[in-house]
Amino acid sequence: MSATVVSSAAVEPLSAAVACAAQRDFASLQVARDGVYWVQYCPEDGCNRIVQLNDGRQRMLTPEGFSVRSRVHEYGGGAWCLAGDRLLFVNDADQQIWLQPRPCNGGRVPPLRLTDTPDCRYGDLLWDPHRRCVIAVAEEHGPDGVRNRLVAVSLHSGQSRVLAQGHDFYSSPCLSPDGGTLAWLCWDHPHQPWTSSLLYRATLDPDGRCHAAEVLAGRGGGESLFQPGFDDDGVLHVVSDRSGWWNLYRLARNGRWHNVCPLEAEFGVAQWQLGLSTWTSPQPGRYGCSLVVNGAGRLLSVAADGDARRLVAGFSLFRSLCSDGRWLYAIAEASDRSVAVIAVDPDSGALEVLAGGTVPRHALSLPQCFHCSVGDESVHGFFYPPVVGDPAEPPPLLVMTHGGPTATSYPVYRPALQYWTGRGFAVLDLNYRGSAGYGREYRHRLAGNWGQSDVEDVAAAICALAERRQIDPARVFVRGNSAGGYTTLNALASIGSIRAGASLYGVADPLTLRQVTHKFESCYLDWLLGDPQQNPEPYRTRSPLHRAGSISCPVIFFQGARDAVVLPDQTRRMHDALKARGIDTELHLFDDEAHGFRLAANQVRVLESELAFYRRMI
Structure with a gap:
């Protein structure tokens, strides 16, 4: 997973419209x-x-x-x-x-x-x-x-x-x-x-x-x-x-x-x-299982005695497994093609692609496994080199911090990520400590530490890539959605070398979020930050809104007006606090979107606006 296809002058970069139209997905x-x-x-x-x-x-x-x-x-x-x-x-x-x-x-x-x-x-x-x-x-x-x-x-x-x-x-x-x-x-x-x-x-x-x-x-x-x-x-x-x-x-x-x-x-x-x-039993005593090892997926045929045999090379994530007693079916993703529906013979390993799985025509940046140290712990992710630019000149870096925060970024083809590598950016898709996919201990690393250990991981990753001369440390940008927006905003307040950032429906005020968010996540913050009645300090010291005075770089915000998870008022207040201090900031509000943008036209606007915003800083 380390090769990069370098584009030639004859290859057009992936446009925002094509990138968003290509985000067709399968489920269930x-x-x-x-x-x-x-x-x-x-x-x-x-x-x-x-x-x-x-x-x-x-x-x-x-x-x-x-x-x-x-x-x-x-x-x-x-x-x-x-x-x-x-x-x-x-x-x-x-x-x-x-x-x-x-x-x-x-x-x-x-x-x-x-x-x-x-x-x-x-x-x-x-x-x-x-x-x-x-x-x-x-x-x-x-x-x-x-x-x-x-x-x-x-x-x-x-x-x-x-x-x-x-x-x-x-x-x-x-x-x-x-x-x-x-x-x-x-x-x-x-x-x-x-x-x-x-x-x-x-x-x-x-x-x-x-x-x-x-x-x-x-x-x-x-x-x-x-x-x-x-x-x-x-x-x-x-x-x-x-x-x-x-x-x-x-x-x-x-x-x-x-x-x-x-x-x-x-x-x-x-x-x-x-x-x-993630598992099915096509026959008694036999299993088809999808699993994740070091952040990347595998498909196994497992016998009753535990003997496991790997099926299907070339894909890095499998989900929605089912069986008709003869074939295994899955939604499969890879780093070099679109999402696919596949059928696999668990005996012979024969593979049939039923839908999707097309290879894109644009130049591809393929993921490289990334690891760095923070103290005596490791941080994981996937690094994507740019497909254009002078190989002798370190490129600008865009760090992506996923939502959740208990979630995972996988090494799969994402057109919106390739949009950036096709414009000369290196991209680090960071699975900071607290991400899923690396065992319970790693997944629980954010307990009480949200807004702290994840920000440390962003800083450590930037330093590691700069020391390896893979990026230009003077041109680093950070973006995140939802919980990743919270990490991004705290990173902007903590890491002075970041050039600019983007928050997509990101958490700006965790205490207010705790009071008004929906039932499913209403106690999640107590696990991530602690009970505010017993320990209110983290809700202040790790609140991006409270720390707005420490942010000195430009920030662009994107928010859905119908968001019931992160209410729009949080984003408005964060934007207004920066604007009042003379910080270069933009707010793009989408009346027809909720938590996560689903309409292609709005997704296009996000990519194009964000790119234009960053280009002013380079």
Whole structure:
């Protein structure tokens, strides 16, 4: 992953419009007898639509006026499922479950609304064929706050029955093959799903009522669980980080958990969204697993005895795994081509690309693994050299700090990143301490240290690249979105050598964020910074708004007016504080965007405005 394709004069740089149009994505892969299905994100209008692939032909199934997207926990996920001869999906506009006949029925029949609960959002849909109902996470927004429960919605009446309640959050319902057992995950404040969660199992009677619910894992706390599921023999599995790494475990007959394939690798991911899948069992005693090693993904075929064999070279991330009992299916990403839907024969390793996977025509900068030291610890990331410019002259550097902050930047093709390398910038995609993908200890490094250790990592990375003569230390820029915007703004206040920065819907006032943000993250800041009642100091000393007087370089801001995670007022106040001091600053407000920009036209405006802003500083 270290080569760089250097462009010639005949190669046009990737335009902002082409870069944003190329950010088409796939999610929520499922397979049935009549084909492979997935949700496709279309950047032109920001909508998600269900696509069916059958006999080599793709069909867009979601009618105009609908977009398949859940907003449970604000970040959604699990917004659709196959349901016999129909499919069920959550419509973005009203957050209700809709029912649509499958193409195998012939003709096009408009979707029908199944639920009529305007104050309720749904996600993590699971079809129960034994009772003809859909099991889902229901998030009710009422005058007394937000309540999350696990419910079953009748396909006949649209009425729901509560299956589990009492915990703050629910996710990942799964049914045994005979329909008699239900398992799910839950967690409570102040925890997040990647810090501590519980695995429940209960008996379902023929009428769909839960009995004898019991906790099978996580009772002692300090264990993060991910994607429970049953194999065809009805044996329960779950991903757990009890070893320090998210590994796959099987529940033995004696009630103990057996690590299927012990590795210092991550078989799970931070559960920002519902409906995620990193493993499947195509046959009893065999597994297809996606995992992350040192920030990059692999696909393995794993036997019951733990013997593992790597499948498919050339890709660096695999997600949304599923199987039809013969083939493994996944959404796969690589550093040198667009995202793809693939099918893999787990026996022979034969690969078929079903959709996507096109090689871009523009010059590519390929990622190089990056490591540097901060004290006695290591920091990780991926470095992308520029594809234009004088090789003898160190290039300007753009440091990217990802959101989350408990998240990961992977070495995959991202057109918006290539936009910068095609204009002479080196890019460092930094997985600062606290990122996922490097084990529990690294992931928990931000506990109590947000705005401190991540900023130290930015400074150390810049110094390391400058010492290696890979960048020009006088022309360093930093950008970040959401939590990455918080890291960026604190870096601008702490590192005097940074030339300019960009904050995309970044956190500027963590104390205000804690008071007004949505339920899912309302206690996250207590883990990242501490309880403000007991220790208010970090909320002041690590607040970018409080530290605005320490920022002396230009800053450009981008913010969605409909953002319910980081409210626009934070960005306005940060911009106004800098402007009042005479700092060169710009604020771009998008009336039609929320947390994260989905419309291609707005994404283009961000790239072009940010580039023009930086060029004034070079």
